[in-house]
Amino acid sequence: MTSHVLVLGGGVGGLALSNALARKVKGQAKITVIDRKSKFEFAPSFPWLMIGARKTEQIQRDLNSLSRRGIEFVQDEVTQILPKDHLVKTKANSFGYDYLVVVLGAVYDHQTIPGFEKAHHIYDLESAVRLRDELQKFRSGRIAIGVARTPFKCPAAPYEAALLIDHQLRKRSIRDDSSISFFTPEPQPLPAAGPEIGGSVLQLFRDRGIEWNAKEKLLKVEDGKCAFESGKTIEFDLLFCVPPHKAPPAVVAAELTDQTGWIPVNPGTLETKQGDVYAIGDVTALPTPHGYVPLLPKAGVFAHGQAETVARNLSMKIEGKETFEKWNGKGACFLEIGYGKAAYVSGNFLADPKPELNFKTPSSIWHLGKVLFEKRWLWKYF
Numbered sequence: 001m002t003s004h005v006l007v008l009g010g011g012v013g014g015l016a017l018s019n020a021l022a023r024k025v026k027g028q029a030k031i032t033v034i035d036r037k038s039k040f041e042f043a044p045s046f047p048w049l050m051i052g053a054r055k056t057e058q059i060q061r062d063l064n065s066l067s068r069r070g071i072e073f074v075q076d077e078v079t080q081i082l083p084k085d086h087l088v089k090t091k092a093n094s095f096g097y098d099y100l101v102v103v104l105g106a107v108y109d110h111q112t113i114p115g116f117e118k119a120h121h122i123y124d125l126e127s128a129v130r131l132r133d134e135l136q137k138f139r140s141g142r143i144a145i146g147v148a149r150t151p152f153k154c155p156a157a158p159y160e161a162a163l164l165i166d167h168q169l170r171k172r173s174i175r176d177d178s179s180i181s182f183f184t185p186e187p188q189p190l191p192a193a194g195p196e197i198g199g200s201v202l203q204l205f206r207d208r209g210i211e212w213n214a215k216e217k218l219l220k221v222e223d224g225k226c227a228f229e230s231g232k233t234i235e236f237d238l239l240f241c242v243p244p245h246k247a248p249p250a251v252v253a254a255e256l257t258d259q260t261g262w263i264p265v266n267p268g269t270l271e272t273k274q275g276d277v278y279a280i281g282d283v284t285a286l287p288t289p290h291g292y293v294p295l296l297p298k299a300g301v302f303a304h305g306q307a308e309t310v311a312r313n314l315s316m317k318i319e320g321k322e323t324f325e326k327w328n329g330k331g332a333c334f335l336e337i338g339y340g341k342a343a344y345v346s347g348n349f350l351a352d353p354k355p356e357l358n359f360k361t362p363s364s365i366w367h368l369g370k371v372l373f374e375k376r377w378l379w380k381y382f
């Protein structure tokens, strides 16, 4: 009998999982991917889109092309997940399954912060395009860049955005006519990577005159000002702020989440408390052993690694074998700093008692590394 693997989400984790599984099971399982969007967008390139270094069509791909690999793609909105009935409902249909993999990522919760609609960001393609257009019009003034709440996707992205915007203003010879202030509820940049790497990023900010405001929780945006819980305010002419993140409503309604708001999983196998339901990527809550941050950060590199592990283990189950592998917590990330350079962090983010990471200082090699990473990703899956 052919097993049916239903994959909810055709983003980074859903694509990596369905492709790896299709290669392994070679027709022994039916694989269906459901996503509300018809196009995949490569988010690590959004910072480049923001500064005009990429066009939208360069970083988008059609999810219907999954059929070339024997994977069924359905463009629809997941509305209900019913694990006890082995059933998922969408706006237009319902789907049974033998194995379910929830890879629905995070959604944004703008409403929790009054006035947030004044903020720009690069956390979806349309917003990144709008910010690009605003930055092109910008001539002088105060730019505030920050983070509303933790956890958020790609801990490096807002830091990368600040450094790239700084470089863009310098190239246009308007940096002296502008100021950049950064705010975040975090105690340091990239807290999951530990104090040394955070210190290196802070040094980049100091070198460029970017004002640093740590442990500031944004309460509201009003009259051209960000107001924080501490009583502090930051005035701006242009605001970039990472929106608050939360799990998609269908995941919460299915009671798959815990008090963190995300889906708790077995850190090795990515199984949820519901048998035959796995969750990977941004939608999960994976506690860290080191306490720098309570949960593993949300990043595509982790979604990808977890997808490979779940694909391997699911293919074993489908073939009736009993040898399972465990995900190892390894990952890497680039930090673009402008000037055609990037820094690079790699290693084990879940090592005990502290992350075992290697920080490569900014160079053109790591910038080229990120360009190749983008090219390889879009080539491998489309």
Ligand SMILES: Cc1cc2nc3c(=O)[nH]c(=O)nc-3n(C[C@H](O)[C@H](O)[C@H](O)COP(=O)(O)OP(=O)(O)OC[C@H]3O[C@@H](n4cnc5c(N)ncnc54)[C@H](O)[C@@H]3O)c2cc1C
Binding pocket: 008, 009, 010, 011, 012, 013, 014, 034, 035, 036, 037, 043, 044, 045, 046, 047, 076, 077, 078, 079, 103, 104, 105, 106, 122, 123, 124, 153, 154, 157, 248, 250, 280, 281, 282, 283, 298, 299, 300, 301, 302, 303, 332, 333, 334
């Ligand atoms: C600006 C930016 C830069 C980044 N840079 C990097 C980087 O350099 N390196 C890195 O590792 N990570 C990076 N990331 C993070 C990375 O993109 C995410 O961590 C990754 O996409 C998570 O994969 P996922 O599959 O869990 O979720 P996603 O890729 O977000 O996929 C979730 C999918 O579920 C779909 N979906 C959600 N709800 C529903 C529903 N109800 N019905 C149907 N479909 C639904 C969505 O449309 C989406 O396609 C970056 C993110 C951003 C925003």
